[in-house]
Amino acid sequence: MSAPHRLIDPRDRGGPAQPLLLVRDLKKYFPAKGHLLTSRREMVQAVDGVSFSVMKGTTLGVVGESGCGKSTTARLLLHLIEPDAGDIVFDGDGVGDPQGISVRELRLQMQMVFQDSYSSLNPRATVADIIAFGPRSAKKLSPPASRERAERLLDQVGLQPSLFARRYPHELSGGQRQRVNIARALALEPRLLILDEAVSALDKSVEAQILNLLDDLRRNLNLTYLFISHDLNVIRHVSDRVVVMYLGRIVEAGQAEAIFRRPHHPYTRALLRAMPSMDPDRRTDVSPLTGDPPNPINPPSGCRFRTRCAFAEAVCAREPPTLAVIGNDHDVACHMMVPGSGHSRADAVAAADD
Amino acid sequence: MTDRVAVEVSDLAVRFRQRERTIHAVNGVSFRITSGEVLGILGESGCGKSVTLRALMRLLPANCEIDGRVVINGEDVTAAPAVRLEELRGGAIAMIFQEPASALDPVFTIGEQITETIIRHQGISRHQARQRALGLLERVQIPSARRRLDSYPHEMSGGMRQRAMIALALSCNPSLLLADEPTTALDVTVQIQILLLLRELQREFGMAVIFVTHDVGAAVEVSDRLAVMYAGRFVETGNVRDVLNRRAHPYTGGLLAANLHGAEPGARLTTIPGSPPNLAALPQGCAFAPRCVHALDLCRRTDPPAVMCGDRHIARCLRVEERRAIFAGTDLASTG
Amino acid sequence: MVDLAAAPSSLAFDEPQGAEPRSYWSTVADRLKRDRLTIGVATVLLLIIALAVFAPWAATHDPLQGSVLRRLKPVGTPGYLLGTDETGRDIWSRLVYGGRLSLVCGITPVLLATLIGGTLGLVAGIGSRFVNMLIMRVVDVFYAFPSVLLAIAICGVIGAGIGNTILSLTIVFTAPIVRVTESLATQVKGRDFVEAARASAAPLPAIILRQVLPNVLGGMLVYATSLVSISIILSAGLSFLGLGVTPPNPEWGLMLNALRQAIFVNPLVAALPGVAILITSLCFNLLSDGLRSAMDIKLPA
Numbered sequence: 007m008s009a010p011h012r013l014i015d016p017r018d019r020g021g022p023a024q025p026l027l028l029v030r031d032l033k034k035y036f037p038a039k040g041h042l043l044t045s046r047r048e049m050v051q052a053v054d055g056v057s058f059s060v061m062k063g064t065t066l067g068v069v070g071e072s073g074c075g076k077s078t079t080a081r082l083l084l085h086l087i088e089p090d091a092g093d094i095v096f097d098g099d100g101v102g103d104p105q106g107i108s109v110r111e112l113r114l115q116m117q118m119v120f121q122d123s124y125s126s127l128n129p130r131a132t133v134a135d136i137i138a139f140g141p142r143s144a145k146k147l148s149p150p151a152s153r154e155r156a157e158r159l160l161d162q163v164g165l166q167p168s169l170f171a172r173r174y175p176h177e178l179s180g181g182q183r184q185r186v187n188i189a190r191a192l193a194l195e196p197r198l199l200i201l202d203e204a205v206s207a208l209d210k211s212v213e214a215q216i217l218n219l220l221d222d223l224r225r226n227l228n229l230t231y232l233f234i235s236h237d238l239n240v241i242r243h244v245s246d247r248v249v250v251m252y253l254g255r256i257v258e259a260g261q262a263e264a265i266f267r268r269p270h271h272p273y274t275r276a277l278l279r280a281m282p283s284m285d286p287d288r289r290t291d292v293s294p295l296t297g298d299p300p301n302p303i304n305p306p307s308g309c310r311f312r313t314r315c316a317f318a319e320a321v322c323a324r325e326p327p328t329l330a331v332i333g334n335d336h337d338v339a340c341h342m343m344v345p346g347s348g349h350s351r352a353d354a355v356a357a358a359d360d
Numbered sequence: 361m362t363d364r365v366a367v368e369v370s371d372l373a374v375r376f377r378q379r380e381r382t383i384h385a386v387n388g389v390s391f392r393i394t395s396g397e398v399l400g401i402l403g404e405s406g407c408g409k410s411v412t413l414r415a416l417m418r419l420l421p422a423n424c425e426i427d428g429r430v431v432i433n434g435e436d437v438t439a440a441p442a443v444r445l446e447e448l449r450g451g452a453i454a455m456i457f458q459e460p461a462s463a464l465d466p467v468f469t470i471g472e473q474i475t476e477t478i479i480r481h482q483g484i485s486r487h488q489a490r491q492r493a494l495g496l497l498e499r500v501q502i503p504s505a506r507r508r509l510d511s512y513p514h515e516m517s518g519g520m521r522q523r524a525m526i527a528l529a530l531s532c533n534p535s536l537l538l539a540d541e542p543t544t545a546l547d548v549t550v551q552i553q554i555l556l557l558l559r560e561l562q563r564e565f566g567m568a569v570i571f572v573t574h575d576v577g578a579a580v581e582v583s584d585r586l587a588v589m590y591a592g593r594f595v596e597t598g599n600v601r602d603v604l605n606r607r608a609h610p611y612t613g614g615l616l617a618a619n620l621h622g623a624e625p626g627a628r629l630t631t632i633p634g635s636p637p638n639l640a641a642l643p644q645g646c647a648f649a650p651r652c653v654h655a656l657d658l659c660r661r662t663d664p665p666a667v668m669c670g671d672r673h674i675a676r677c678l679r680v681e682e683r684r685a686i687f688a689g690t691d692l693a694s695t696g
Numbered sequence: 697m698v699d700l701a702a703a704p705s706s707l708a709f710d711e712p713q714g715a716e717p718r719s720y721w722s723t724v725a726d727r728l729k730r731d732r733l734t735i736g737v738a739t740v741l742l743l744i745i746a747l748a749v750f751a752p753w754a755a756t757h758d759p760l761q762g763s764v765l766r767r768l769k770p771v772g773t774p775g776y777l778l779g780t781d782e783t784g785r786d787i788w789s790r791l792v793y794g795g796r797l798s799l800v801c802g803i804t805p806v807l808l809a810t811l812i813g814g815t816l817g818l819v820a821g822i823g824s825r826f827v828n829m830l831i832m833r834v835v836d837v838f839y840a841f842p843s844v845l846l847a848i849a850i851c852g853v854i855g856a857g858i859g860n861t862i863l864s865l866t867i868v869f870t871a872p873i874v875r876v877t878e879s880l881a882t883q884v885k886g887r888d889f890v891e892a893a894r895a896s897a898a899p900l901p902a903i904i905l906r907q908v909l910p911n912v913l914g915g916m917l918v919y920a921t922s923l924v925s926i927s928i929i930l931s932a933g934l935s936f937l938g939l940g941v942t943p944p945n946p947e948w949g950l951m952l953n954a955l956r957q958a959i960f961v962n963p964l965v966a967a968l969p970g971v972a973i974l975i976t977s978l979c980f981n982l983l984s985d986g987l988r989s990a991m992d993i994k995l996p997a
Contacts, residue, residue: 071547072518084895113897125887130720130910136889139906143898172717179635180405182712187892194896209404209574214618214629221628236547239620243629262625280552282577284621286600289581293553297503298519379730 067245400583734986821881
């Protein structure tokens with residue numbers, strides 16, 4: 007699925023060992039609306055200290071439920087929303103650093119594919135115009151040149167230019183629109199593509215087509231992917247490494263196979279067990295979690311998952327767990343996994359180490 | 361819970377007449393459910409599954425024509441007058457939706473809405489109705505139910521709103537529950553709770569349920585029988601095990617093969633070529649033929665009849681018989 | 697199990713819906729063509745505008761030439777189709793010539809206000825919170841005044857005359873246009889395709905011009921058309937009060953004022969300019985409604 011890329015991109019700066027994207031301690035808080043009468047300003051802690059890296063030529067899957075902050079993270083990376091804290095380093099260059107690269111230069115190397123919706127494409131523009139807009143306006147390509155690039159990209163995403171170039175978004179099906187979304191993202195020749203729920207709104211059979219296309223493109227164009235989704239099946243299928251988010255924090259990170267085969271964090275385990283069974287003879291009997299995800303405005307103190315965790319103890323309310331290494335490229339943020347944390351199960355887990 | 365027939369639908373057809381064209385949303389759907397049975401209707405967007413559901417309760421706009429017969433609990437609903445339909449809706453027949461906002465009025469509290477419905481259909485006192493409402497909220501596992509009686513829909517989370525909508529639907533002991541993608545918009549950890557809740561309630565209340573979804577997993581979790589829908593028709597109907605394992609109709613096969621559940625990570629996925637047909641211009645013959653690998657010339661010319669291919673297992677395909685002969689003996693339950 | 701992977705991929709992605717590309721505006725045009733009320737109203741408006749433009753040919757007499765002998769003749773007098781006014785001038789000819797002034801005073805302010813207000817609204821909608829606050833709070837000040845009073849006040853200060861009328865009305869209409877445009881721009885700004893445009897490192901003017909503006913124009917057009925209908929009445933009102941067009945120019949509002957006394961003598965003739973104002977204003981109003989309906993296209997699900 008993901009051999010390190012053979013060709014070196016001329017823009018490459020640090021070689022295969024250097025992560026293409028490195029994120030350190032990213033934070034974003036939003037003021038909560040309403041409540042004019044409370045003196046305390048309530049903050050939605052949308053992203054609260056998120057760190058991860060994406061190696062070249064690989065796919066990092068970011069999975070979590072609504073309110074976990076994954077979409078906000080995507081927008082923070084592209085500076086569509088300004089981060090409150092944290093560093094973003096692209097191929098060794100800090101974004102916004104005087105010696106690093108500017109946000110504009112970052113955007114020319116990192117693009118985003120949005121979730122298919124009617125608002126993801128300009129309803130008043132033709133497909134060709136939509137794709138050509140980036141090259142024309144940002145890179146100052148001439149109209150014929152950008153038009154030609156648009157048609158080439160349409161071809162690459164499986165849409166015949168003669169049929170589709172002059173069409174409008176409302177004349178396309180969901181799958182076709184999503185291909186246009188992908189073509190638009192590729193128009194600026196990025197090295198890293200962020201896919202924000204890119205297949206979530208599609209029918210399953212169309213989803214399969216688009217996933218195949220994305221795989222082809224990744225190999226042919228030497229791309230790196232950051233794939234965001236709430237759908238575990240999709241994440242498992244596409245990712246080399248996975249990051250699991252809950253209420254603005256990362257709870258587990260590591261190789262995809264390790265996380266799916268032997269999840270450690272209680273939330274990850276619940277998430278995997280919550281997937282519907284495909285065997286009518288072996289249906290789910292008990293729901294792994296009760297209740298709804300808590301309000302991101304007032305997250306629980308300490309470990310944010312503790313209110314729904316079967317193993318929560320006093321230490322979980324006192325101290326937020328940090329991501330700790332528990333195996334080869336497998337990190338978990340849970341007191342149970344860290345010997346000496348104060349959790350009654352911690353030492354037992356360490357003793358029964360796998 | 362006797363095995364009497366709760367719903368019997370014969371040749372249901374729904375057409376939307378627009379200025380330049382007619383959309384054939386439903387093209388001859390027939391099925392039968394006994395009370396206490398759950399029928400899952402599985403299909404992709406545009407196949408007509410939601411329209412079918414709404415046609416059962418006559419919740420369609422004025423510009424559509426409905427043909428066919430719908431008999432619910434022995435009563436012919438097709439010919440029923442509007443007044444009778446009003447009595448049935450919310451009473452003996454209840455419906456839950458993908459978006460609770462469709463069912464819950466934003467300006468009334470949950471308690472008020474449930475209480476009003478109970479009073480309207482069962483005529484008991486307000487105090488008693490409120491007690492019933494409280495019981496229902498507890499039954500759908502809404503925490504702090506007493507307090508939630510006085511909550512407005514916007515004050516509740518998505519999962520809780522969904523539960524409130526279920527409570528509202530169950531308030532008058534319906535014998536038939538119509539569920540239109542009720543878990544599609546929910547997070548996976550909430551979805552499984554709602555699916556389990558629906559299963560429990562269905563058993564407890566003895567309702568017949570029709571559960572419409574595009575998610576195979578959700579369908580498998582709740583359904584006893586499964587109907588796969590394509591271009592306004594059921595192309596395969598049967599016991600959920602049989603349909604899943606035997607996949608008599610090529611579309612069922614394609615749909616399940618495209619599912620990521622069994623796929624190997626990183627491997628190329630099997631897809632169904634082409635796209636669904638235009639419901640305003642359906643091709644002659646089998647609607648799936650243009651995309652079917654096994655299509656013969658005959659398939660494109662004649663409408664495939666419903667062929668029996670197992671115990672209460674029907675598929676609309678001309679080649680079912682011969683493929684059954686080919687696959688006889690092979691244990692298809694082991695694949696996928 | 698059926699193996700569909702063997703299927704030829706040329707079946708893969710098919711065609712878009714519909715035989716020919718249909719842009720949003722061509723769909724709107726089609727819908728308008730089928731809306732008979734709007735077509736009718738548009739025809740009447742075209743007629744009124746044509747009469748005004750070709751006034752020298754449409755009029756039967758010199759609009760400024762009166763005669764004491766022929767004062768206040770009733771409708772249907774031979775030679776004077778709609779009668780004569782209080783100084784003996786032919787009403788029909790004055791209405792036709794008056795159309796020029798009334799239409800100019802009605803349409804021009806809205807055009808100017810749309811240009812100025814539209815630009816401000818776009819900037820306010822797209823710009824930073826500070827810019828938005830700056831523009832919108834100034835607009836709020838203007839909003840505090842009822843439009844009629846504001847128009848009267850401005851004209852009272854700067855004086856009467858066509859130019860001043862247009863100026864005054866332009867000022868009056870700029871504020872509401874800024875508000876409507878800002879609201880539209882804010883809505884469009886939040887949509888994914890605008891975010892995608894921002895993410896493409898395109899310069900802000902390109903984003904405003906190519907992404908936001910085309911999606912805002914429709915709403916602005918509807919609103920502007922409805923404003924024209926108000927503008928016609930307001931300009932007539934200003935002239936009626938002596939703050940707009942000055943006599944002896946034919947202008948519907950002015951004519952109304954002059955014919956006030958004639959109400960007791962010949963009510964029908966006295967009412968005619970009012971009828972002209974009513975019809976024109978109503979037509980613009982209905983046109984605006986028709987446009988709005990035509991543009992409200994529910995996209996296929």
